[in-house]
Amino acid sequence: MPSHALGFAAHDHSSCVKSALGTALDACAERGVQMTPVRKRALEILLENHSAMGAYDVLVRLDAEGLGSKPPVAYRALSFLVEQGFVHRIERLNAFIACAHPGDKHDPAFMICRTCGTVAEAQISSATLGASAAQSGFQIEQTVIEAQGLCPACQPEGTA
Amino acid sequence: MPSHALGFAAHDHSSCVKSALGTALDACAERGVQMTPVRKRALEILLENHSAMGAYDVLVRLDAEGLGSKPPVAYRALSFLVEQGFVHRIERLNAFIACAHPGDKHDPAFMICRTCGTVAEAQISSATLGASAAQSGFQIEQTVIEAQGLCPACQPEGTA
DNA sequence: CGCTTTCCGTTATGTTATAACATACACCGC
DNA sequence: GCGGTGTATGTTATAACATAACGGAAAGCG
Ligand SMILES: [Zn+2]
Ligand SMILES: [Zn+2]
Ligand SMILES: [Zn+2]
Ligand SMILES: [Zn+2]
Numbered sequence: 001m002p003s004h005a006l007g008f009a010a011h012d013h014s015s016c017v018k019s020a021l022g023t024a025l026d027a028c029a030e031r032g033v034q035m036t037p038v039r040k041r042a043l044e045i046l047l048e049n050h051s052a053m054g055a056y057d058v059l060v061r062l063d064a065e066g067l068g069s070k071p072p073v074a075y076r077a078l079s080f081l082v083e084q085g086f087v088h089r090i091e092r093l094n095a096f097i098a099c100a101h102p103g104d105k106h107d108p109a110f111m112i113c114r115t116c117g118t119v120a121e122a123q124i125s126s127a128t129l130g131a132s133a134a135q136s137g138f139q140i141e142q143t144v145i146e147a148q149g150l151c152p153a154c155q156p157e158g159t160a
Numbered sequence: 161m162p163s164h165a166l167g168f169a170a171h172d173h174s175s176c177v178k179s180a181l182g183t184a185l186d187a188c189a190e191r192g193v194q195m196t197p198v199r200k201r202a203l204e205i206l207l208e209n210h211s212a213m214g215a216y217d218v219l220v221r222l223d224a225e226g227l228g229s230k231p232p233v234a235y236r237a238l239s240f241l242v243e244q245g246f247v248h249r250i251e252r253l254n255a256f257i258a259c260a261h262p263g264d265k266h267d268p269a270f271m272i273c274r275t276c277g278t279v280a281e282a283q284i285s286s287a288t289l290g291a292s293a294a295q296s297g298f299q300i301e302q303t304v305i306e307a308q309g310l311c312p313a314c315q316p317e318g319t320a
Numbered sequence: 321c322g323c324t325t326t327c328c329g330t331t332a333t334g335t336t337a338t339a340a341c342a343t344a345c346a347c348c349g350c
Numbered sequence: 351g352c353g354g355t356g357t358a359t360g361t362t363a364t365a366a367c368a369t370a371a372c373g374g375a376a377a378g379c380g
Contacts, residue, residue, distance in 0.1 A: 036327070055367070070330060075368065091251040092304055094336095094367060111298040120296060136169075136280060137312035138271040144252055144306040152297035196358070215336070230361060235337065254336060254367095 017047045023102045024086045033084065038067050042077040043086055043098065052095035052112075052119045090119060092146045097121070107143045113151035120151070177207045183262045184246045193244065198227050202237040203246055203258065212255035212272075212279045250279060252306045257281070267303045273311035280311070 024043060028035040035043075045061045046053060059074035068074070078096050081087035087096050088108045099108070100121035109122040133140050184203060188195040195203075205221045206213060219234035227233070238256050241247035247256050248268045259268070260281035269282040293300050 034326080038328080068329075071368070072330080072370095073328075076328080091306070111293055111296070111300070113298075114301065120298065122293070122296070133271055133282070133307060133309070136271070136282070137315075138273075138280065138307070139310040139315055140271070140307045141274065141309040142307070144304065144308075146251070146304040147293060147298070147300045147302070148304075149293070149301040150299040155297075155299055194358080198359080228360075231337070232339095232361080233359075236359080 017044070020047055020086075020098060020102055024084070027084065027086075027103070031084070033080075038062065038073060039077045039080050041065065041067055042074070043081055046081075046087055046096060046098040050098060050100070050119075052090050052093050052097040052117070054093075054095050058096070088121070090146060091144050092148070093119075107145070109145035110147065111151070112146060112148045113154050114148050115150060115154035118151050118153075177204070180207055180246075180258060180262055184244070187244060187246075187263070191244070193240075198222065198233060199237045199240050201225065201227055202234070203241055206241075206247055206256060206258040210258060210260070210279075212250050212253050212257040212277070214253075214255050218256070248281070250306060251304050252308065253279075267305070269305040270307065271311070272306060272308045273313075274308055275310060276313065278311050278313075 021040075021044065025035055041062060042058055045058055055071070055074045055078055058078065059069070059071060062074060062077075063069040078087060078089075082089055082096070085099060085105050086102050087098055088110075089096055090110055090112070092112065097110075097119055101123070106123075111120045111122055113119070181200075181204065185195055201222060202218055205218055215231070215234045215238055218238065219229070219231065222234060222237075223229040238247060238249075242249055242256070245259060245265050246262050247258055248270070249256055250270055250272065252272065257270075257279055261283070266283075271280045271282055273279075
């Protein structure tokens with residue numbers, strides 16, 4: 001009975017971490033980029049509980065393991081992971097979270113619980129935004145879609 | 161020939177500022193909240209050129225007019241304006257922008273030009289996100305939708 | 321070996337945001 | 351007028367987030 005939640009649902013966490021890590025390693029090999037110890041450990045830390053963490057939170061963990069103590073260490077590793085699509089940045093929280101379905105490049109959407117802070121990654125298309133952009137001639141390269149509200153666990157009983 | 165752009169289109173700016181300010185004033189009266197000098201001036205500053213400004217940029221302007229020089233002054237005024245829906249916060253830029261169509265409460269969507277920094281507010285529905293949220297039981301209270309890309313003016317000639 | 325590239329370590333600083341506390345002022349019932 | 355109440359301001363200090371810039375280690379390659 002895994003206690004970690006991926007999004008709002010329980011799941012087999014150890015296999016999920018293993019697979020995410022494997023996917024990342026494979027992608028790195030294929031792309032000719034390096035999954036160095038710092039980068040790998042940063043990804044593992046984010047995968048550990050699927051929660052959004054600030055760069056400094058990650059840094060504290062890295063520091064505890066002797067992998068670096070200065071902000072640039074964390075920011076460099078996180079930038080790499082975001083570039084490679086293994087991790088997403090949540091603008092609203094100034095935080096980072098491991099991708100819930102790595103492997104395919106995508107524009108993520110997030111649901112952020114205002115109460116418990118749990119973050120779930122949703123699969124959505126930004127078609128409506130695309131239509132609006134086309135009208136005005138705007139060329140979309142990347143979208144940030146973040147919804148804030150209440151996750152199932154945090155909703156008052158009668159309100160769901 | 162007004163030089164300011166609302167979004168990517170030119171428009172009659174002085175009348176637009178006047179009307180936005182009027183709408184805000186009316187709304188305050190109706191809601192029983194106060195449009196104090198600092199708040200009003202902050203809104204005017206943001207309306208001036210329809211561009212996204214950082215809190216400290218606004219603060220510099222306020223300071224120059226003797227309306228306050230310390231960060232909380234700007235943040236309080238901006239928080240008020242955001243709460244009342246006269247101003248939106250752009251998470252991705254850590255910046256603020258006057259609402260392009262105040263009066264009706266709405267979840268704004270933005271198109272942010274990577275090159276010139278121009279920000280346009282779009283009218284879109286977050287229906288797709290809503291459907292996704294409903295499936296997982298998430299109760300959306302607020303959404304942030306921000307697209308980054310190239311505005312018409314910044315696109316290379318043959319690429320539009 | 322000399323050269324390049326990539327990653328890492330460190331210093332220093334810049335930028336954004338809020339906690340906490342003190343003061344001013346208007347309004348109201350008395 | 352006076353004390354209480356609420357809202358808005360002023361001020362200090364610090365928290366939290368992020369990057370510029372420079373030097374050094376290590377790997378790959380002629
Ligand atoms: Zn998991
Ligand atoms: Zn993802
Ligand atoms: Zn205008
Ligand atoms: Zn708006």
